[in-house]
Amino acid sequence: MMQLRxxxxxxxxxxxxxLEDVTFTAVxxxxxxxxxxxxxxxxxxxxxxxxxxxxxxxxxxxxxxxVTHLSRxxxxxxxxxxxxxxxITFPFTVLEAVLMGRHPYRSILGGETPRDLEIxxxxxxxxxxxxxxSRPITGLSGGEQQRVIxxxxxxQEPDVLLLDEPxxxxxxxxxxxxxxxxxxxxxxxxxxxxxxxxxxNLAARYCDRLLMLERGRVYALGTPEEVLTPANIRQVYRVxxxxxxxxxxxxxxxxxxxxxxxxxx
Amino acid sequence: xxxVDELYSKWQRRKLLIFASLAFGLVAVVLGAxxxxxxxxxxxxxxxxSAYQLLCWLRPGLRSLPRPWPSSHxxxxxxxxxxxxxxxxxxxxxxxxxxxxxxxxxxNPLASPYTLGIASGAAFGAALSIVLELPSYTLPALAFAFxxxxxxxxxxxxxARGGVPMETLLxxxxxxxxxxxxxxxFMLYIAGEKLASIVFWLMGGLxxxxxxxxxxxxxxILLGTGGIxxxxxxxxxxxxxxxxxxxxxxxxxxxxxTLLALASLVTASAVCVSGVIGxxxxxxxxxxxxxxxxxxxxLLPASCLVGAMLLICTDTLARAVIQPTEIPVGIxxxxxxxxxxxxxxxxxxxxxxx
Numbered sequence: 001m002m003q004l005r006x007x008x009x010x011x012x013x014x015x016x017x018x019l020e021d022v023t024f025t026a027v028x029x030x031x032x033x034x035x036x037x038x039x040x041x042x043x044x045x046x047x048x049x050x051x052x053x054x055x056x057x058x059x060x061x062x063x064x065x066x067v068t069h070l071s072r073x074x075x076x077x078x079x080x081x082x083x084x085x086x087x088i089t090f091p092f093t094v095l096e097a098v099l100m101g102r103h104p105y106r107s108i109l110g111g112e113t114p115r116d117l118e119i120x121x122x123x124x125x126x127x128x129x130x131x132x133x134s135r136p137i138t139g140l141s142g143g144e145q146q147r148v149i150x151x152x153x154x155x156q157e158p159d160v161l162l163l164d165e166p167x168x169x170x171x172x173x174x175x176x177x178x179x180x181x182x183x184x185x186x187x188x189x190x191x192x193x194x195x196x197x198x199x200x201n202l203a204a205r206y207c208d209r210l211l212m213l214e215r216g217r218v219y220a221l222g223t224p225e226e227v228l229t230p231a232n233i234r235q236v237y238r239v240x241x242x243x244x245x246x247x248x249x250x251x252x253x254x255x256x257x258x259x260x261x262x263x264x265x
Numbered sequence: 266x267x268x269v270d271e272l273y274s275k276w277q278r279r280k281l282l283i284f285a286s287l288a289f290g291l292v293a294v295v296l297g298a299x300x301x302x303x304x305x306x307x308x309x310x311x312x313x314x315s316a317y318q319l320l321c322w323l324r325p326g327l328r329s330l331p332r333p334w335p336s337s338h339x340x341x342x343x344x345x346x347x348x349x350x351x352x353x354x355x356x357x358x359x360x361x362x363x364x365x366x367x368x369x370x371x372x373n374p375l376a377s378p379y380t381l382g383i384a385s386g387a388a389f390g391a392a393l394s395i396v397l398e399l400p401s402y403t404l405p406a407l408a409f410a411f412x413x414x415x416x417x418x419x420x421x422x423x424x425a426r427g428g429v430p431m432e433t434l435l436x437x438x439x440x441x442x443x444x445x446x447x448x449x450x451f452m453l454y455i456a457g458e459k460l461a462s463i464v465f466w467l468m469g470g471l472x473x474x475x476x477x478x479x480x481x482x483x484x485x486i487l488l489g490t491g492g493i494x495x496x497x498x499x500x501x502x503x504x505x506x507x508x509x510x511x512x513x514x515x516x517x518x519x520x521x522x523t524l525l526a527l528a529s530l531v532t533a534s535a536v537c538v539s540g541v542i543g544x545x546x547x548x549x550x551x552x553x554x555x556x557x558x559x560x561x562x563x564l565l566p567a568s569c570l571v572g573a574m575l576l577i578c579t580d581t582l583a584r585a586v587i588q589p590t591e592i593p594v595g596i597x598x599x600x601x602x603x604x605x606x607x608x609x610x611x612x613x614x615x616x617x618x619x
Binding site for chain 2: 047050051072079081095100120
């Protein structure tokens with residue numbers, strides 16, 4: 001089974017220590033949710049994993065292959081990113097946008113190959129966006145745009161899928177739709193999926209495991225039950241919560257009660 | 266055949282259709298422009314002279330053939346009209362592709378080939394050559410050198426802290442451009458009777474076209490344009506922003522540097538032979554983005570062809586309006602360009618999303 005191993009990653013922006021000694025392993029077919037308050041380093045962590053940022057210390061390994069030694073092109077063949085706020089402001093058609101996912105496979109002179117078109121067709125089909133293919137992406141709804149961006153990431157034929165707050169702009173219907181899609185793709189294709197989220201309830205429901213960050217450090221790592229305890233959430237988010245299980249579905253529910261004033265201890 | 270194959274071949278056909286019609290248009294415009302001029306020469310004669318010269322160039326042995334036209338006509342067609350039209354084509358192409366590249370790089374519709382201060386730098390070089398009464402071949406050389414020097418200074422200032430920050434480039438371009446503009450103003454002030462030649466150069470025009478200028482501009486413009494074409498897909502991805510471009514495998518900093526260098530080379534080559542012709546590089550990319558969409562694989566070559574056509578047309582207008590004298594083409598492009606630009610802006614909500 002495919003493995004993504006993150007070993008001892010530290011990253012500083014000028015004088016701010018954004019990540020400190022982050023270590024964990026995720027396996028194929030698993031969704032690992034990365035949670036934590038604003039500024040805890042969630043997005044920075046994703047960027048260090050796909051080398052959009054260069055961490056000062058630490059390595060990222062895909063099946064024992066060190067990502068540091070790969071070119072951007074080679075990394076893009078292994079990791080697909082669905083960025084936060086992927087809002088595309090240029091009226092590319094959906095087909096053009098998803099074809100961009102084939103960029104890491106193309107030579108400078110070559111055009112699209114039949115294989116490129118086949119993979120793009122499959123990515124559009126999987127994300128249920130085939131009927132939108134000729135439409136400009138700027139004219140789509142938020143949920144449709146997000147599905148197109150996921151299709152683009154799939155067209156990269158990645159082993160690792162990184163999603164930065166994939167549902168933050170969406171209504172509840174589309175939130176569920178996108179996360180169902182991500183879960184299905186992760187299981188079917190054996191992807192390692194990392195996603196960051198501010199929504200603890202959605203994270204609990206769709207992620208197999210959660211990684212809780214506090215000020216750039218791993219505070220907790222485990223199943224949603226293990227990580228989403230009132231004590232952990234009090235310490236990391238400074239919020240009193242009640243954690244229950246829904247009576248009939250058994251879904252974990254986090255109910256915020258009150259915020260705690262004062263500094264962290 | 267699946268849906269994607271179907272759309273893709275439709276797109277290919279559309280691309281072919283656009284290129285074929287634009288290429289046809291360019292040929293028509295070139296021929297039309299060669300036929301028009303203050304000296305009345307019949308279209309048949311112009312074409313016969315052109316064909317004769319082309320054949321002689323291919324087969325020097327044919328020079329002994331009889332030439333049933335006055336030699337003055339031959340000089341006008343071969344050494345005045347043709348170099349002028351070809352230079353117009355090259356310069357129009359260069360300014361359009363450079364403008365298109367800059368707008369893509371800066372993700373800003375107001376960017377133009379002159380955004381990095383290249384025009385002021387070139388103007389200073391040209392003014393220097395005129396004021397110091399240096400030999401005439403130094404004018405394009407100095408204009409070219411100072412154009413590239415300006416970009417180099419701007420680039421060094423902006424990238425002093427690492428990376429290629431586009432906002433800083435924009436501001437540095439503004440600052441360095443203003444500095445060279447001030448130097449140009451100073452040169453104008455001390456120019457005395459040479460004032461007029463500097464001012465004419467600043468206005469931009471193709472009146473002094475000859476084959477030498479064509480040969481100066483030809484190689485760097487074709488080279489730069491070819492290089493930009495090769496990076497057209499990377500330019501598409503840069504429109505998505507650095508993070509997404511990188512995640513899709515683009516070496517963003519290297520691609521930006523290369524594109525800036527190529528666009529500057531192309532612009533400097535155009536400016537050094539034609540002066541500062543405004544608006545073409547701003548408007549043509551806009552117009553073509555509306556007509557063919559934001560994808561640079563179609564947008565760049567289409568802009569080239571239309572830019573070439575537009576500059577040849579405005580230049581023909583420039584020499585036809587007040588015969589036998591002529592207006593600098595820079596004035597015409599701005600006179601026609603500015604209202605057209607306003608018109609585009611008024612439509613922008615519907616057609617352009619930026």
